[in-house]
Amino acid sequence: MEVKNTKVIVINNQKGGQHKSTISHHLGVVLAESELKVCIIDADYTQGSLTKMVVGSVEGTGQKGLMHILLDNRTESHEVIVRTNSKNLDIIPSELKVMNRSIDIGLVIAQDEDRITKLKNFVDNNLRGKYDFIIIDTPPKDDLVLRNTLVASDFVIIPTLAADASTEQVPRTAQSIIDVKQNSNPNIELLGILLVQTDGRAKITREARNKMKKLVGEAVFDTEIRKNTKFESLMRDKLSIFDVAERDQVKGAKGAVEYCNLGAEVLKRLNNIEAKKSNKIEQEVSHG
Numbered sequence: 594m595e596v597k598n599t600k601v602i603v604i605n606n607q608k609g610g611q612h613k614s615t616i617s618h619h620l621g622v623v624l625a626e627s628e629l630k631v632c633i634i635d636a637d638y639t640q641g642s643l644t645k646m647v648v649g650s651v652e653g654t655g656q657k658g659l660m661h662i663l664l665d666n667r668t669e670s671h672e673v674i675v676r677t678n679s680k681n682l683d684i685i686p687s688e689l690k691v692m693n694r695s696i697d698i699g700l701v702i703a704q705d706e707d708r709i710t711k712l713k714n715f716v717d718n719n720l721r722g723k724y725d726f727i728i729i730d731t732p733p734k735d736d737l738v739l740r741n742t743l744v745a746s747d748f749v750i751i752p753t754l755a756a757d758a759s760t761e762q763v764p765r766t767a768q769s770i771i772d773v774k775q776n777s778n779p780n781i782e783l784l785g786i787l788l789v790q791t792d793g794r795a796k797i798t799r800e801a802r803n804k805m806k807k808l809v810g811e812a813v814f815d816t817e818i819r820k821n822t823k824f825e826s827l828m829r830d831k832l833s834i835f836d837v838a839e840r841d842q843v844k845g846a847k848g849a850v851e852y853c854n855l856g857a858e859v860l861k862r863l864n865n866i867e868a869k870k871s872n873k874i875e876q877e878v879s880h881g
């Protein structure tokens with residue numbers, strides 16, 4: 594089997610409701626549709642939204658997922674990987690309970706020596722080389738599980754609503770990522786800040802865009818995801834915006850187009866990063 598050059602992307606914002614789970618789902622689908630092999634990981638053990646969106650809750654089914662990876666270092670990939678309806682797309686779900694009990698997994702693993710590298714060890718030993726992309730959805734808080742996701746990842750996308758109350762919180766999330774980069778995972782890089790729930794004509798969108806550009810410059814994605822009520826019922830029906838566009842026969846439905854654009858921009862940004870890296874290596878070799 595071909596060994597793939599796996600990229601691990603974490604979707605993170607410590608503030609709730611910034612479309613992390615919706616983006617993890619749709620970016621996964623769009624990359625899988627481009628013939629890339631993708632595994633999405635639901636690391637939001639507090640809600641399991643990504644799991645509900647894609648395959649439905651796994652509570653009471655005995656299906657293992659993220660919790661088992663964090664609890665038991667011997668967990669094997671076949672125990673936690675679930676196939677989805679989309680060809681090329683797998684998911685590692687999140688169970689909300691273990692043995693019928695809700696647990697604060699962060700507290701349970703706090704004393705372990707490998708407490709922040711558990712997910713990384715699993716990803717590196719079981720998933721790297723097998724998938725083109727691994728996309729990790731995160732909980733809306735900074736705890737040991739979030740740290741595990743940042744340590745396991747190569748790139749981070751920070752989504753933010755185009756509103757003051759949200760953009761004001763982005764530096765806090767960025768600070769945790771800088772912290773992890775300095776102390777535990779020097780490889781992690783910001784792939785971009787993604788503005789969501791934008792409204793093209795609104796002053797508030799323009800202000801949010803300017804504020805984020807001031808913070809990170811070109812690292813703000815050109816693609817923006819507009820406010821769109823069609824997204825609200827997706828989880829209930831376990832559908833993606835692409836399924837809805839097909840069902841309603843809406844050619845060029847705006848949400849679907851935006852997520853296709855996001856997929857293309859993610860690939861373009863990764864290509865640019867790779868090209869810069871190989872230029873640097875060539876320069877180093879020629880200066881010998």
Ligand SMILES: Nc1ncnc2c1ncn2[C@@H]1O[C@H](COP(=O)(O)OP(=O)(O)OP(=O)(O)O)[C@@H](O)[C@H]1O
Nearest residue numbers: 608609610611612613614615733819820821824825
């Ligand atoms: N483009 C959009 N326009 C309007 N609403 C949207 C859009 N995309 C997603 N939503 C809705 O926004 C809400 C929050 O989205 P989502 O659950 O993806 O956020 P989240 O960051 O994962 O939240 P949490 O922090 O609670 O995990 C959901 O009800 C979702 O359906």
Ligand SMILES: [Mg+2]
Nearest residue numbers: 613614637642
């Ligand atoms: Mg979520």
